[in-house]
Every structure is written in C-alpha cells, then in structure tokens.
Amino acid sequence: MKTFSRIQEVTYRRPPRGYTMRGEAVPIALLPGKTVFMTLRSETHVDWLADAILAFDWSGKADEDKPVMPADRDAYDERRFSEIRISRRPNVIWQRDGNGGKIPPSSLGPPMLVYFDDIADPHTVRQVKPGEFDRYFGKGFDLVSIKVVGTDEDVNLTILNVLPWIATLQGDLERERTFGKPLSEIPPEQLLTASAFILDQKP
Template sequence: MKVVAGYRTALVLFLAVLALSSCTSETSWNQRLTLVIETPQGEVRGSAVTRVTKTETSGSLVLPEARGVRSKVEGEAVVVEVAPGKFLFALLSGSGEEKRDATHWVYPAYRLSEADSYGGEMMKLLSQPYDAPVPLPPEGWPMLVTFDDISKPETVRRVNPEDLVAVFGEGVRLKAVTLEITEEAVTVERVEGVLTWLGVYPEPGLCPATGGPLADAPFCRLVKMGDLIRRP
C-alpha cells in the first residue's frame, strides 16, 4: 500500500510540474470585413463575419515544434455582386502571404504589431469597441477573385484591387475595405448561394491537378475551396 501511495504522490507531483512547465491560452473574436465598391449605377457593398481563434502554447516541457501560436478561422469569403451576375470575392486565404489571410487582418487594421508581446497584441485587440469599422490598410487586403462563368469553378481569376475596371468595366473601383470587431454570428450560406458547386470538403483546388511543377499550375488549381469557406 505504501508503494501505491508513493506512486500516486509522485504522479501528482509530476503532473503539477508538467502543468507549471507548459501553458496553453486561447483567444477568439468575431470580425466583420466589408468591401465598398463604386459603380456607375451607385455604391454596392458586401460583408461577412468570420471567427478567428488563436491558441498559444509555451513551456519548457513543450517540444520546440509545438510551441508558438496556431490560428484557425471559421466562416466564408465576402461576396459582392458588382453588376448583375458579376461577383467579386474577398478570400479567407490563398494569396500566399499570411498578412492577407483572415486570421491576420486585425494586425494591420489595429496596428497590433506595435505591442511589445503577443499578450499585449491580444489585449489591445480585445479592448477595441464593437461594431466600429476601421480601414484595413492595402497591405492587409485579402486576395480578390471573380469567375468568368459563375457556374464553372475553373474560370476563377485573380482581380487587381487597384484595377477593377479591367474586370467589371469603366467606373468601377474599390472605394473602401474596413474591418470591425463584432458580437454578431458568423455569416453562413451567402457564398453557397452563389457558388452552388462548392464541395463539403474544403481542401481541393477549383480544378483537377494537371501534374508538373507547381509553378506551372493554372490559377484554378492554386485556389482552394477552403479559401472560400471554412466550417467547424
């Protein structure tokens, strides 16, 4: 019995040391991205609410590769009907630049990098007022895409935010991109309502693999369904 009691005591002490030597903290928020487009027929806009969760893991007993901050997003891309049957999408990810992904929009919008630590960044973010839009600087703008034929995913093409005229015609320009922290629920079903071909599994590209070097892959292969929609 003494051996068992001693084992249990040692186990409790080990677990206590483990708890003190490792730490996991989670921060979540909902954010609304809004695109405002100027057209010859008047101003149009679109917005979507996404939820971002960041999990920080640290501690001396945590493997080096497991330390750091992991991010995930739930929600869908912003969709704007710029003209009848012509849509613009602001993707959740896919540009190849982290600063343009949904999990990172808050950094340029609220200048979080000016804080002296990750904890300071999160404290600054969570102190922001709800439903108060701020400009999202161009360096943090998400990748924009459109479809030449909305029923065919392989017709996706990238849109230059500074040259919407090339895709949508004269008089069309991106007037504003804003971000705000909100308590509203994550947006659902808007993207599926437009892109009826979206699959359940979010990882495949928008067209089949062609083989060969990635650098030679068509753009439709580089855009993933998960860039348009992420569900829990």
C-alpha cells in the first residue's frame, strides 16, 4: 500500500464570518509518467477541504445532525471552530467500502480525482472515480481511503512544478471548447479552475 499526502490549511476568520484556505492537489503517482490528482474540490462542494474539516468532529464523537437556522449560523460556526482539536491520529473522512467515518458518502463524498492523458495539456483532463484506478494503472490499483491528520508543518506549494500551466490558466480547463454549451452537457472535470489545484488565500 502506498500513501500520498500534502499539507492543507484552513483558517477561520471573524468578523466577517468565513475562512481562508491554503493547499494544493495531491499528486498520486503510482507508476512512472502516470499521476492522478486529488483536487481541492468535489463535484458538489467547491470548498471541499473546509467542508470536510467542519463536518468532522475532531474529538472523535459523531457530530449531531441538527438543522442550523440562518440567524444562528455565526454562533454555530464560532462554536464549531473553537471546538476543533485536530487529532494527531489518522481521521478517516472517506474510505472505499462506503463507510466514510463521521461523514456519510452521500453528504460529502471524496474530492474529485483527475488524470491527464498528456500532463502538459490541461485539455486532456478526465475524471477518475474511486474504483476506476485499474483503467490507468492496471489490475490491483485503487483508492482505499482519505484521511486527515493534525500537524504543525507549514504548507509547501509545489504543484506548479508538476502542472506549470496552472499559473496561466484562465477560467476553466475547457473554456474554449465548452463555451455556449449547457452545463448539463459539460463533464464536471472540464469545469475545473486553477483553484481546484492550488489555493493560497490570505487570512
């Protein structure tokens, strides 16, 4: 079994309510010249990283599934952030058998994973879903789990060394080819922007 990781950071700010994120996609290089990237968003959650941290109760107890009224949102977020104590042990937020720890796959799920037929050409992007790794790496390869571990290490942004075209990317990966098409006809991976691969927001 191989493990791949990157340092990600979410900083809560008040007021105004909100957060900033710093981090980058995780390159999953299982074979020479073949890399899958675990992006910073999912198909339904643009801020997947922050959503994952907020949805997980770091004390190890299941977070109560209670509706939060808009008027109580600031107080709720304040409490959630003040209570977060990131554990130094691995915290499973998604795993292959469908048991996503304290986060059911139906509510959050894994972040989007993508592969480039030509890593130098962003237009060759294609989505790789868990369970499809054997298409690219051969029999026996698959994504087993995604875990978060607390750390004091600093964020080190190096993704531009692997995907240098991110620095000049304007709009989404298929902007020219998808212009004028209904969103329903555009594969979600083609709508990825640079923020799916690198975030360097200032608190």
